[in-house]
Amino acid sequence: MASSDQHGASERKLVNEIIECLTSSLDVQNVMDGVFPVLAKLLSSDQAALCVSNATAPGGYDWSMVDFPLDWFSDYAQLEPHDFIKSSVMAQPNKVLIDTEMCSRRDIEANLMYRRALEVGMPVQQAMAVMLDYKTSWHAGITFYRSRRRPFSEGNRKSFQRIVPVFANALRNCKLFAEVQGRTALLDELLRLDRRETILMASPTVELERSPGASSLIARWFAPEELGRGALPLVIANALEGEIRCHGRLSVSPEIPARRRPSGVELQICVVPVPRKANHTAWAVVMREVHLVPECWHRILTPREVEVASRVALGWDNRLIADDLRCSVLTVKKHVQHILDKLGTDRRGILQRRAAEGR
Incomplete structure (x- = not known):
């Protein structure tokens, strides 16, 4: 026993x-x-x-x-x-x-x-x-x-x-x-190579996870009073909440205005639905900093010309550029001519193509 x-x-x-x-x-x-x-x-x-x-x-x-x-x-x-x-x-x-x-x-x-x-x-x-x-x-x-x-x-x-x-x-x-x-390592590497940062949300206020550089990117582009109490800046959270309320789930990416700096850098934001389990969807808020003009142009153009060139690169006409920069159309025309001369071209379309190729 x-x-x-x-x-x-x-x-x-x-x-x-x-x-x-x-x-x-x-x-x-x-x-x-x-x-x-x-x-x-x-x-x-x-x-x-x-x-x-x-x-x-x-x-x-x-x-x-x-x-x-x-x-x-x-x-x-x-x-x-x-x-x-x-x-x-x-x-x-x-x-x-x-x-x-x-x-x-x-x-x-x-x-x-x-x-x-x-x-x-x-x-x-x-x-x-x-x-x-x-x-x-x-x-x-x-x-x-x-x-x-x-x-x-x-x-x-x-x-x-x-x-x-x-x-x-x-x-x-x-x-x-x-x-x-x-999956996380692959996503982080892809985002790093493409200069993208992502925050995965279960709802406009419930965060699942975020890529390593997402917090610093938000801090660079949004003032503290724009952040609210949730994980997202208010403008992004409101856009996501409105889409969910209207459709129950994301069918198209909500329109979130890009942010732009005088230096020719733009923050582009989109929301992508991420299927999880049956009847459950999460949303990836994808943010990317884009240089609207190649960095080498900064050595050729004045800061004001960079501002104008970045908007020409977006396909804006002179009137829209003037309204955005709060100056006259004549001033914009002069800046555009100087830009074309310095970059060795006489056509706005060529400038737009070269800007896209150099990003």
Whole structure:
């Protein structure tokens, strides 16, 4: 009786250690490196493997292995049709299976994958596995091996089956975290290259996340009294709120006036709907600083000529430019002529094209 109690206490201790490992990190490799050795003690296994595969991408296997030869699955694509473990666990997802339930001993020893294991110096003799089905485009398979002829017991199966839900949840969290990290890194890089900053909003007042430079960009372009209490400047929040109120969801980007500085820099703002889950939409407020005239023109033109050139680059006529700069049309004409002369052209259309090409 004492021996049985000691065994039970030892198993509970290992199970608690496994759960701690599974919840210690969101990096799948760190989690597997920590949990597999403990599981090996609990299940008396010699090797273990985790495979995350994408059902929509043939050959899309991501292996995490412990104590395996480096070339174990190097030619798995050719061996896959002979993988009796995979075909068996996929037929009974989330259920732990022992090798003798998958295939007869005679057929195992005639199997190409079994022979391949012997060739690379890994004499796997027994196996126990489970396929975690997440009802998504991907699933995961976990297999434990023994290199000696001692079958996994019913007790081993029950011990592993009790841990499967925790294992599945931990792996799902790691996978989702990795996907979010990947999307965020890619988005940040694209925005950085294009000088864009983004704030993702669930509503005009509820922010989900923002790119690293969004706060400083807003601070450069909006005075404190324009910010209000929410995450967005009032002019942007009002435009977004009006669109949501009128349409229930964004069908077109609301008109948000661009901001312009005398130096020829413009802040362009647009709102893009971002589908999330069914019947749920978020909105990305995308902001971009645009130099309306190439920076090299600043060395050629006077500050006032830069102001005029930036508006010519937008296609404005002389009257509109004069009204915006609060000067006469004659003054604008003189500035435009000086600009054309300095830039070596006699046509406004050419100036507009060169400005666009140089941004």
